[in-house]
Amino acid sequence: MKKIDKIKELIEKDGLVTKSRHRHIIDKRSYLYFILRQEGFTLERIGKMFEKNHATILNGIHKHEFYTAVKDYSYNKNTEDYKRELEAQVIPPRSLKDDILRCTNTTMLKIIQERIIMGKYI
Numbered sequence: 001m002k003k004i005d006k007i008k009e010l011i012e013k014d015g016l017v018t019k020s021r022h023r024h025i026i027d028k029r030s031y032l033y034f035i036l037r038q039e040g041f042t043l044e045r046i047g048k049m050f051e052k053n054h055a056t057i058l059n060g061i062h063k064h065e066f067y068t069a070v071k072d073y074s075y076n077k078n079t080e081d082y083k084r085e086l087e088a089q090v091i092p093p094r095s096l097k098d099d100i101l102r103c104t105n106t107t108m109l110k111i112i113q114e115r116i117i118m119g120k121y122i
Contacts, residue, residue, distance in 0.1 A: 003035075003039065003086060004036075004039070006085060006086060007032055007035065007036065007086070008049070010028075010032065010082060010085070011032065011049065011050065014028060016028060016029050016032070016050060017049075017050055017051050023074060023078065024078045026060070026063070027063075027067070027074070027075050027078035027079055028078060028079060028082060029050060029060055030060035030061065030063045030064040030067075030075075031064055031079040031082055031083070032050075032082065033046055033050075033057050033060040033061050033064065034060075034061050034064040034065070035086060036049070037057075037061055037111070038111070038114070038115075040099075040108065040111055042107070043057045043058055094115060094120050094121050095121070096112070096116070096121040099112050099115070099121075100112065
């Protein structure tokens, strides 16, 4: 199963396409926003998956980054199952050449730069 298919399954299973403001739901959405963004999805495309606007997605990504930086206990507890499930997915190594050839804007270039720093290329 591809990582994106697993994410779609998690969205449906946990009802993340809601207006719920419960902390555990917000944390799970924020984590998935971040993962999808790292995979190269645009804010608009992620927003369509969750029926949210791009500003909501960006705010969720910032929440993920903040909670991760401060090692927030609740955030880590609320997202640990997702982390475990998504890390179990076999992800083929990315090709820097392919990503550069597909790059069409500066946002994608920034994502490629982050992937290089994180050592995600073969």
